[in-house]
Amino acid sequence: MRSSVIIFPGSNCDRDMDVALKKFGFKNQMVWHNDQSIPKSDLIVLPGGFSYGDYLRCGSIASKSKIIKSVIDFANSGGLVLGICNGFQILTETGLLNGILQQNKFLNFICSNVYVKVKDKQNKYFKDLKKDLLELHIAHNEGNYFCSDDELKSLEDNSQIAVTYCGVDGTENEKTNPNGAIKNIAGIFNKNKNILGMMPHPERMIDKYLSGEDGSLFFKNILDNFK
Amino acid sequence: MEVTEAVAIDHGLKKEEFSKICELLKRTPNLTELAIFSAMWNEHCSYKSSRKHLKKMHTKGKQVIQGPGENAGVIDIGDDDAIVFKIESHNHPSFIEPYQGAATGVGGIMRDVFTMGARPIANLNSIHFGSPQHKKTRNLLRGVVKGIGGYGNCIGVPTIAGQTTFDESYNGNILVNAMTLGLVNKNKIFYSKAAGLDKPVIYVGSKTGRDGIHGASMASATFDDKIEEKKPTVQVGDPFTEKLLLEACLELMADNSIIAIQDMGAAGLTSSSVEMASKGNLGIELNLSEVPCREEKMSPYEIMLSESQERMLIVLEKGKEEHAKKIFDKWNLDFAIIGKTTNSKKIELIFDNKKVAEIPIDLLAENAPIYDRPWKKTKLPQKLKFDKDEFKSLKLSDCLKKILSNSNISDKKWIWDQYDHTVMGDTIQKPGGDAGVVRVHGTNKAVAASVDSSALYCFSHPLTGGKQIVCESYRNLISVGAKPIAITNCLNFGNPEKEKNMGEFVECVEGITEASKYLDFPVVSGNVSFYNETKDKGIKPTPTIGGVGLISDYQQMLTMDFKTEGNLVYVIGKTDGHLDQSIFARELLNEKKGPPPTVNLFNEKNIGETVLDLSRKNLIVSCHDVSLGGILTALSKMCIKGKKGIKINSLKGLTNKYEYFFGEDQARYIVEIPKASLKKVNDILNKYSVHFDELGTVNGQSIEYKDDINLPIEELADAHKYWLKKYMDS
Numbered sequence: 001m002r003s004s005v006i007i008f009p010g011s012n013c014d015r016d017m018d019v020a021l022k023k024f025g026f027k028n029q030m031v032w033h034n035d036q037s038i039p040k041s042d043l044i045v046l047p048g049g050f051s052y053g054d055y056l057r058c059g060s061i062a063s064k065s066k067i068i069k070s071v072i073d074f075a076n077s078g079g080l081v082l083g084i085c086n087g088f089q090i091l092t093e094t095g096l097l098n099g100i101l102q103q104n105k106f107l108n109f110i111c112s113n114v115y116v117k118v119k120d121k122q123n124k125y126f127k128d129l130k131k132d133l134l135e136l137h138i139a140h141n142e143g144n145y146f147c148s149d150d151e152l153k154s155l156e157d158n159s160q161i162a163v164t165y166c167g168v169d170g171t172e173n174e175k176t177n178p179n180g181a182i183k184n185i186a187g188i189f190n191k192n193k194n195i196l197g198m199m200p201h202p203e204r205m206i207d208k209y210l211s212g213e214d215g216s217l218f219f220k221n222i223l224d225n226f227k
Numbered sequence: 228m229e230v231t232e233a234v235a236i237d238h239g240l241k242k243e244e245f246s247k248i249c250e251l252l253k254r255t256p257n258l259t260e261l262a263i264f265s266a267m268w269n270e271h272c273s274y275k276s277s278r279k280h281l282k283k284m285h286t287k288g289k290q291v292i293q294g295p296g297e298n299a300g301v302i303d304i305g306d307d308d309a310i311v312f313k314i315e316s317h318n319h320p321s322f323i324e325p326y327q328g329a330a331t332g333v334g335g336i337m338r339d340v341f342t343m344g345a346r347p348i349a350n351l352n353s354i355h356f357g358s359p360q361h362k363k364t365r366n367l368l369r370g371v372v373k374g375i376g377g378y379g380n381c382i383g384v385p386t387i388a389g390q391t392t393f394d395e396s397y398n399g400n401i402l403v404n405a406m407t408l409g410l411v412n413k414n415k416i417f418y419s420k421a422a423g424l425d426k427p428v429i430y431v432g433s434k435t436g437r438d439g440i441h442g443a444s445m446a447s448a449t450f451d452d453k454i455e456e457k458k459p460t461v462q463v464g465d466p467f468t469e470k471l472l473l474e475a476c477l478e479l480m481a482d483n484s485i486i487a488i489q490d491m492g493a494a495g496l497t498s499s500s501v502e503m504a505s506k507g508n509l510g511i512e513l514n515l516s517e518v519p520c521r522e523e524k525m526s527p528y529e530i531m532l533s534e535s536q537e538r539m540l541i542v543l544e545k546g547k548e549e550h551a552k553k554i555f556d557k558w559n560l561d562f563a564i565i566g567k568t569t570n571s572k573k574i575e576l577i578f579d580n581k582k583v584a585e586i587p588i589d590l591l592a593e594n595a596p597i598y599d600r601p602w603k604k605t606k607l608p609q610k611l612k613f614d615k616d617e618f619k620s621l622k623l624s625d626c627l628k629k630i631l632s633n634s635n636i637s638d639k640k641w642i643w644d645q646y647d648h649t650v651m652g653d654t655i656q657k658p659g660g661d662a663g664v665v666r667v668h669g670t671n672k673a674v675a676a677s678v679d680s681s682a683l684y685c686f687s688h689p690l691t692g693g694k695q696i697v698c699e700s701y702r703n704l705i706s707v708g709a710k711p712i713a714i715t716n717c718l719n720f721g722n723p724e725k726e727k728n729m730g731e732f733v734e735c736v737e738g739i740t741e742a743s744k745y746l747d748f749p750v751v752s753g754n755v756s757f758y759n760e761t762k763d764k765g766i767k768p769t770p771t772i773g774g775v776g777l778i779s780d781y782q783q784m785l786t787m788d789f790k791t792e793g794n795l796v797y798v799i800g801k802t803d804g805h806l807d808q809s810i811f812a813r814e815l816l817n818e819k820k821g822p823p824p825t826v827n828l829f830n831e832k833n834i835g836e837t838v839l840d841l842s843r844k845n846l847i848v849s850c851h852d853v854s855l856g857g858i859l860t861a862l863s864k865m866c867i868k869g870k871k872g873i874k875i876n877s878l879k880g881l882t883n884k885y886e887y888f889f890g891e892d893q894a895r896y897i898v899e900i901p902k903a904s905l906k907k908v909n910d911i912l913n914k915y916s917v918h919f920d921e922l923g924t925v926n927g928q929s930i931e932y933k934d935d936i937n938l939p940i941e942e943l944a945d946a947h948k949y950w951l952k953k954y955m956d957s
Contacts, residue, residue, distance in 0.1 A: 009559065010467050012383025016652040050381045053467025109376050109645045139647045209655045209781065
């Protein structure tokens with residue numbers, strides 16, 4: 001499976017993503033934000049970091065960058081686009097995904113392990129995933145997902161909520177919500193479910209010496225579904 | 228403006244220093260020249276009070292590639308890999324403006340590391356605040372933590388360990404010490420020594436503004452009531468630009484275009500240009516009209532003194548200008564050829580086609596004043612005679628809970644949750660352990676790092692305190708299974724013009740030197756911060772040691788959490804029950820006198836090597852050194868982290884349980900041993916002739932000791948985990 005990771009000035013999880021993708025067998029390439037086009041890919045990843053310093057609003061300048069038109073075209077033609085953390089913020093700023101990511105409820109940056117519940121498996125990311133709960137890692141200051149009532153209803157009606165924050169036993173409530181996100185939302189799809197944006201970082205959980213290895217399951221599953 | 232003695236004094240120079248400048252120059256300097264002298268001759272840049280004593284430090288070792296004197300120290304970790312590291316203070320600015328002060332402290336130290344060609348792989352920090360009850364403490368802490376996080380998180384370098392303490396002596400002077408480790412190929416290290424004539428001098432990075440003018444002089448003076456007026460001397464950081472600068476510099480460093488490179492830190496363009504020329508025994512000519520400026524009509528004076536952040540000065544190979552410019556253009560950074568190296572051995576400044584300053588380099592560097600300041604020895608205080616009958620009214624379990632929730636012992640998760648500690652995907656030991664550990668990317672090796680200081684011990688007896696922190700650092704590295712290699716130090720002290728403070732400095736340095744020599748744990752970089760004093764009240768002497776060690780196979784890394792029920796727990800090293808200067812004495816007896824625990828370097832080394840041997844042979848499964856709060860505190864942390872209890876044996880021949888459990892004797896480790904390894908462990912302990920006590924067995928969900936203690940782990944965890952969060956929320 002061919003993947004491309006876009007590097008914006010200020011991206012800082014691009015290498016981590018490259019390492020993770022290659023570890024599980026993706027043929028990955030790095031693409032500079034000023035490039036006109038993206039090499040032939042089956043998956044495009046917008047990595048975490050602080051694209052363009054996150055000035056103005058997180059992800060907002062990146063959503064107007066040169067490369068982004070190719071990303072939008074690719075997404076609209078049904079290609080898989082994955083945005084992690086700042087990548088998720090960029091996807092909402094482009095309008096490819098609904099809603100916005102506000103500052104965390106307690107106004108602090110949070111770096112911590114979290115559990116997320118996989119809410120939908122009828123998609124190319126989570127289909128046949130052996131677990132329903134994943135232990136992943138978050139590191140963000142603006143991960144507090146918010147959208148209008150109509151948008152929320154539409155997300156729910158179309159099963160576009162991808163993952164939600166929960167406890168180790170699967171409980172979803174205020175206590176297991178690290179950043180105040182509406183309905184504990186940690187990640188969402190577009191209607192066609194080819195675009196996934198999520199705050200947690202699977203690429204930081206890819207071997208047992210790190211914070212955990214549930215990220216491995218995530219990447220392997222994408223590959224398995226592609227075959 | 229005419230330069231007079233009064234103007235010189237306004238610039239922080241002493242009367243005698245001004246006369247010396249006139250004498251050396253054989254004329255009165257103009258204002259720009261005076262500014263350059265004041266920037267180079269202040270304490271922060273010239274080390275004029277400390278240099279004499281720093282010379283004595285132990286700085287050499289088999290693995291040392293570069294000792295003090297460069298942007299950072301470098302050590303060899305095998306296979307052509309080298310670690311570049313340094314710690315630096317940003318105390319004064321952080322007190323005036325905590326967010327920017329701390330943020331630019333982190334930015335500055337990272338630049339010191341990547342200037343040498345290394346990619347930063349880990350950040351650490353040691354931060355010290357006034358009493359929790361002091362009205363400024365909460366906001367200062369919040370601002371500093373946000374500043375450190377704001378900068379480090381954005382660059383994408385994990386913050387893997389740190390230290391936070393509270394003490395009333397920091398009420399008017401907080402301490403913010405930031406440390407960075409970088410990884411470099413040992414054949415591709417870049418230095419700041421200029422070489423060759425007529426080579427282009429390049430300015431890259433952010434534009435120059437009026438921020439931070441006189442920053443270095445501000446950091447070389449004590450504070451008074453008017454410190455708010457000093458806000459403009461604090462620099463403003465932009466981590467995004469630094470990230471671009473990092474990537475651009477590393478890209479340019481991939482080939483052989485750079486002759487010398489130096490970041491513009493304290494005293495900005497002045498000190499970077501003078502240092503490069505001085506090290507290369509050359510002259511340098513700068514055309515200040517070419518310097519990219521952020522504000523209009525900046526004068527040569529302002530350009531030379533600005534401490535705007537995220538800037539670098541490079542001496543480039545001739546003909547590489549276009550190639551270099553392309554890289555900086557790609558990263559959207561300013562690039563300007565602002566001068567050249569010369570054989571004049573002078574710094575010559577041109578502005579608007581006129582020469583505006585001309586000073587022989589040696590007057591600024593080698594001829595800078597050196598002071599042999601008078602100092603006073605601190606006598607070892609008398610050992611206290613505790614009234615042990617008084618102890619009996621204290622319940623062991625109450626004492627333990629009180630100590631665990633002490634501001635200096637309690638869990639600092641509230642802080643490090645705000646630091647990205649997992650970015651770069653190689654953090655295998657997070658903050659909260661004895662040391663942070665990151666893998667050397669793509670190899671089996673891992674690097675451990677720890678920051679430590681013990682101001683109470685150093686205040687009570689600087690010589691012992693100096694030794695103790697080096698040992699503490701050594702133990703913290705060994706506790707995670709790392710072989711200690713070298714240290715960096717940040718020497719935070721009061722006013723060196725006072726005999727007592729100067730004496731604290733001299734004797735701490737002596738202690739550090741003695742211990743680092745004995746343990747073969749050399750100092751490779753560091754920084755001195757004097758004048759941490761407000762309205763005549765100085766801080767307790769707070770030398771901070773940043774230690775770095777190597778784990779050759781990261782699978783052998785140790786953590787402190789108890790692993791398996793039924794495993795045996797030993798304390799290795801002898802417990803005499805030294806309570807003077809302990810948390811127990813302060814917190815429960817309100818007793819602040821007495822000497823710190825004695826440091827026995829032979830024991831430190833021998834016991835350290837024993838524990839390292841045990842870990843290399845995979846005979847122990849967890850390890851934690853015993854320090855502040857003694858055995859019971861250390862055990863509690865191991866229980867809380869492992870979510871497992873311990874049944875402590877009835878200890879034979881125990882003179883006093885309070886002394887045993889809370890004494891802060893040095894050179895001790897607690898280890899967890901699987902039953903199957905027991906015989907081998909005993910053999911090794913006997914071979915090294917080290918003392919050990921069989922402390923107990925990992926068991927259940929409580930900490931139990933005879934009828935005295937029966938505390939569920941959850942109750943301990945509550946006492947330990949929430950003090951800081953509650954404090955910050957209140």
